[in-house]
Amino acid sequence: xxxxxxxxxxxxxxxxxxxxxxxxxxxxxxxxxxxxxxxxxxxxxxxxxxxxxxxxxxxxxxxxxxxxxxxxxxxxxxxxxxxxxxxxxxxxxxxxxxxxxxxxxxxxxxxxxxxxxxxxxxxxxxxxxxxxxxxxxxxxxxxxxxxxxxxxxxxxxxxxxxxxxxxxxxxxxxxxxxxxxxxxxxxxxxxxxxxxxxxxxxxxxxxxxxxxxxxxxxxxxxxxxxxxxxxxxxxxxxxxxxxxxxxxxxxxxxxxxxxxxxxxxxxxxxxxxxxxxxxxxxxxxxxxxxxxxxxxxxxxxxxxxxxxxxxxxxxxxxxxxxxxxxxxxxxxxxxxxxxxxxxxxxxxxxxxxxxxxxxxxxxxxxxxxxxxxxxxxxxxxxxxxxxxxxxxxxxxxxxxxxxxxxxxxxxxxxxxxxxxxxxxxxxxxxxxxxxxxxxxxxxxxxxxxxxxxxxxxxxxxxxxxxxxxxxxxxxxxxxxxxxxxxxxxxxxxxxxxxxxxxxxxxxxxxxxxxxxxxxxxxxxxxxxxxxxxxxxxxxxxxxxxxxxxxxxxxxxxxxxxxxxxxx
Numbered sequence: 001x002x003x004x005x006x007x008x009x010x011x012x013x014x015x016x017x018x019x020x021x022x023x024x025x026x027x028x029x030x031x032x033x034x035x036x037x038x039x040x041x042x043x044x045x046x047x048x049x050x051x052x053x054x055x056x057x058x059x060x061x062x063x064x065x066x067x068x069x070x071x072x073x074x075x076x077x078x079x080x081x082x083x084x085x086x087x088x089x090x091x092x093x094x095x096x097x098x099x100x101x102x103x104x105x106x107x108x109x110x111x112x113x114x115x116x117x118x119x120x121x122x123x124x125x126x127x128x129x130x131x132x133x134x135x136x137x138x139x140x141x142x143x144x145x146x147x148x149x150x151x152x153x154x155x156x157x158x159x160x161x162x163x164x165x166x167x168x169x170x171x172x173x174x175x176x177x178x179x180x181x182x183x184x185x186x187x188x189x190x191x192x193x194x195x196x197x198x199x200x201x202x203x204x205x206x207x208x209x210x211x212x213x214x215x216x217x218x219x220x221x222x223x224x225x226x227x228x229x230x231x232x233x234x235x236x237x238x239x240x241x242x243x244x245x246x247x248x249x250x251x252x253x254x255x256x257x258x259x260x261x262x263x264x265x266x267x268x269x270x271x272x273x274x275x276x277x278x279x280x281x282x283x284x285x286x287x288x289x290x291x292x293x294x295x296x297x298x299x300x301x302x303x304x305x306x307x308x309x310x311x312x313x314x315x316x317x318x319x320x321x322x323x324x325x326x327x328x329x330x331x332x333x334x335x336x337x338x339x340x341x342x343x344x345x346x347x348x349x350x351x352x353x354x355x356x357x358x359x360x361x362x363x364x365x366x367x368x369x370x371x372x373x374x375x376x377x378x379x380x381x382x383x384x385x386x387x388x389x390x391x392x393x394x395x396x397x398x399x400x401x402x403x404x405x406x407x408x409x410x411x412x413x414x415x416x417x418x419x420x421x422x423x424x425x426x427x428x429x430x431x432x433x434x435x436x437x438x439x440x441x442x443x444x445x446x447x448x449x450x451x452x453x454x455x456x457x458x459x460x461x462x463x464x465x466x467x468x469x470x471x472x473x474x475x476x477x478x479x480x481x482x483x484x485x486x487x488x489x490x491x492x493x494x495x496x497x498x499x500x501x502x503x504x505x506x507x508x509x510x511x512x513x514x515x516x517x518x519x520x521x522x523x524x525x526x527x528x529x530x531x532x533x534x535x536x537x538x539x540x541x542x543x544x545x546x547x548x549x550x551x552x553x554x555x556x557x558x559x560x561x562x563x564x565x566x567x
Contacts, residue, residue: 041075041114042066043121051499051512052126053099058087062094063110063121075114082107083127099127103567105504105511126502130514132548133563134177140563141531143543144198146229150174150543151183151205152563153531156192160560161525167191167213171198171205171227174563184209184227186234194222195253200387202258203229208251208265211242218274221248224265224284226256237263237286238293243270251284253379255324261288264323264332266379267295281319283334285353296332296347296355321379325349327387331406335377336360342377343368346406361409369411375402382528388433389449395424401438403451414438416453426471426529430480437482439468444482444503458482458503459510465489469498469524470544472534480505483513483534483542487524500534500544500566514566519547525561532561542566 044064053059063077079090083100100106106127111120133140137154139161144151153169160166170192172180184193184205193207208222221242226235243249247270254265263286271278283297297320302313321342323334330350335342338360348357363372370377376397383394383404391405399422401414417424417438426439427447435448441464443457459482461468467487474481482503490496497516503509524547525532535543548562 036070037068039070039073039114039117040066040068041112041117041119043110043112043119046108046110046121046123048125048512050515052128052130052514054129055099055103055127056101058096058098059125060094061097061108061110063112065093065112065119067114069114073114075112075117077110077112079108079110081109099125103128124509124511126511126513128513128566130500130564130566133174133543133565135172135174135180135563136178137172137180139525139561140172141525141527141545141561142196142198142533143535143545143563145535145537146203151198151229152180152545153196154180161527167210168193169196169207171196171207173229183229184225186225186236188212188236189225193225197254197256199256199258200385202256202260204232204256204258204260205229206237206254206256206260206263206265208254217246217248219243219247219250219268219270219276222250222252224251224254224263226260226263228260232260235288238265238267238284240293244272246274247271247276247279253322257325257329262286262325262329264325264334266321266323266334278315278317280317281321283320283323283332285323285332287353294353294355296353296358297334297336297345320345322377322381322383324383324385324392326406327385327390333406339366339368339371341368341371343370344404344406344411346409369409373402373411373413375400375411375413380528382530384427384429384530386429386433386436386449391449393427393429393436395427399423399425401427401447403449412451414447414451414453417447425468428471428473428533430473430477431475432477437471437473439471439484444468444471444484446505458505458508459484459501463488467524469529470532470534472536472542474536474540475538476540481536481540483536483544485532485534485544485546488516498546500542500564502542513542514544514564517546517548517564539567 047062049060077093079095083106085098086095087098088096105124107124109122138158139155140152142153151173154172156168156170168191171183174180189209190213191210193209196207198205205227209225211221224237238251249270250268251265256263265284267282267284269280280299282295282299285294285296299318302315305314318338320334320336332347334345336345343360345360348354361369381394383392385392391403394402401417401424404411423441424438427436429436435446438445443460445457446454469485471484485498486501487498497518499512499516500514502513532545544564545561546564548560
C-alpha cells in the first residue's frame with residue numbers, strides 16, 4: 001500500500017472508516033469480506049521552480065498529486081513541452097527542464113499512469129528575463145516612460161516614506177546603473193515634494209514642495225511647483241509669502257493638464273489661530289498664458305445673528321479638496337463639504353474660466369448626489385480618469401467602486417461592489433476605456449464602462465492571505481494583458497515573497513512573470529497605490545516597484561523599494 005505526496009482530508013476520513021470496519025469484524029461470526037480501497041490518481045498542479053525561468057536556464061518542474069495504491073505501486077509520469085529540453089529525461093514526479101533561449105510562453109503536459117488509471121495535467125510557464133534597475137535611490141516607485149526615457153519618483157534624502165524624518169519625493173530620470181538625474185530641482189526647495197503628479201501622456205511634473213523646513217512648525221510651508229520634462233521653465237505656481245507662524249500656508253494635491261498650461265491645487269491658507277480652526281481650504285487655478293493665480297472657491301462665510309440681547313457674527317468654514325480638470329479641459333471638478341459630506345462641484349471652462357458657473361451637484365437643497373448614493377470621499381481618495389469616456393473611477397472609504405460622469409452630472413456605484421461589505425482595493429482603466437479591472441479580496445474582476453461586473457474573476461487568489469498590488473493594463477488592445485504583483489505571506493521571511501504575474505485576457509490564462517523576490521519587512525509602503533503600479537512600455541516590457549530584501553535595520557530606512565525590469 002502506498003499513499004503519495006499530498007493526501008486530502010477526504011482520504012484521511014476514508015482510511016479511518018476502513019480501519020473501523022476491519023476492527024469491528026474481529027471475533028465476529030460474519031464471513032463478509034471487506035472490499036479493498038480501489039487505487040486513485042488525481043494530479044493537482046504543476047510547480048515550476050523558480051516560477052518564471054530566464055531564457056536558457058534550467059528549472060525544476062514538479063507535479064503535485066493525490067493518490068492511493070493498495071499494491072504499493074508508483075505512477076509513471078511522462079512530461080512533454082512545446083519548447084525547451086529535458087536534459088535528464090522526461091519521466092518522473094520531478095524533472096529538470098532547460099528553457100529555450102527565446103522569451104515567451106511555453107506549454108507543458110504531464111501524464112501520470114497507474115495500472116489502468118491515467119490523469120493528464122497541463123500548464124504554461126513564461127520564460128522571461130528579470131533584473132533590478134539600480135537607480136541609486138533607496139526608494140523608487142511610479143515608473144513612467146516619456147520619449148523612450150524612464151522617469152520615476154524616489155526618496156529625496158535617502159529616507160523612505162515610513163520614516164518620521166521623511167521630507168518627500170523627487171522625480172528622477174534614469175540614465176544608467178547607479179545614475180539618475182534629478183528633475184524636480186530648485187534651490188528654494190528643501191527636502192522633496194508630496195502629491196507628485198505626472199499627467200498621463202504629458203510632459204510635466206507638478207508637486208507640493210517644502211520651501212524651508214523649520215523644526216517645531218505645526219504646518220510647514222509648501223508651494224506648488226511645475227517642472228517641464230522636455231522644454232520650458234520651472235515655475236513656482238504659488239509663491240504667496242508663506243503664511244503665519246507657526247502654521248504656514250500649504251498648496252497641496254496639484255493637478256495639471258498634460259503640458260502644464262493649466263494647474264489646479266488645494267490651498268490651505270493659515271488662519272490667525274494656532275489650532276487651525278480658522279484655516280482656509282480653497283481651490284487655486286493657474287494658467288501659463290496669464291501667469292496669474294485665481295482662487296475659485298470660498299471656504300468661509302459668516303452671518304449676523306442675535307443671541308439673546310447680543311448681535312454676534314457666526315462663522316462657518318468649509319473644505320474644498322482634490323481639484324481636477326476634465327480630460328477635455330471643459331470643466332474644473334473639486335469636492336466641498338458644505339453639507340457635511342464631500343460633494344462634487346463643477347466650474348465651466350469651455351470658454352475660459354467662469355467662476356460664476358460654480359455649482360455643487362445637489363439632489364435637494366441639503367443633499368448632494370454623493371450623499372444620496374451613500375458615497376464618502378476624502379483627501380486620500382484616488383480618482384482615475386477614463387480619458388476616452390470622460391468619466392472617473394474611484395474607490396470610496398467603504399470599498400465601493402464608483403463611476404462619476406461630470407457631463408451628465410451623475411454618479412453610480414457598481415452593482416456587486418456597492419454595499420457595506422464592498423471590498424474594492426485597486427482599479428485601473430483599459431487603454432481603450434471600454435472597461436476597468438478591479439482588485440478585490442478574492443482576486444481580480446473586470447467591470448465594463450457601463451458598470452457591469454464580470455461573473456467570473458480574471459484571477460482568483462490561491463490563498464486568502466495573498467495580496468495583489470500594482471495592477472496595470474498593457475497598451476496592446478488586440479492582445480490585452482493585466483500585470484500585477486502577487487504577495488505571498490508565509491509563516492516566516494523564507495516563506496514570504498512577491499512575484500510578478502501576467503493575465504492574458506484573450507486566453508483566460510494567468511502565469512508567473514518573474515522569480516520570487518523575498519523581503520525582510522512584514523508590510524508594504526504606506527503610499528498611494530498608484531505609486532506602486534506596474535508599468536508597461538511600448539514593447540510590453542514591465543517596470544515594477546518592489547520592496548527589496550536589503551533592509552539595513554536603520555529605523556530611518558525601514559523599507560526599501562527598487563524598480564525591477566521584466567523583459
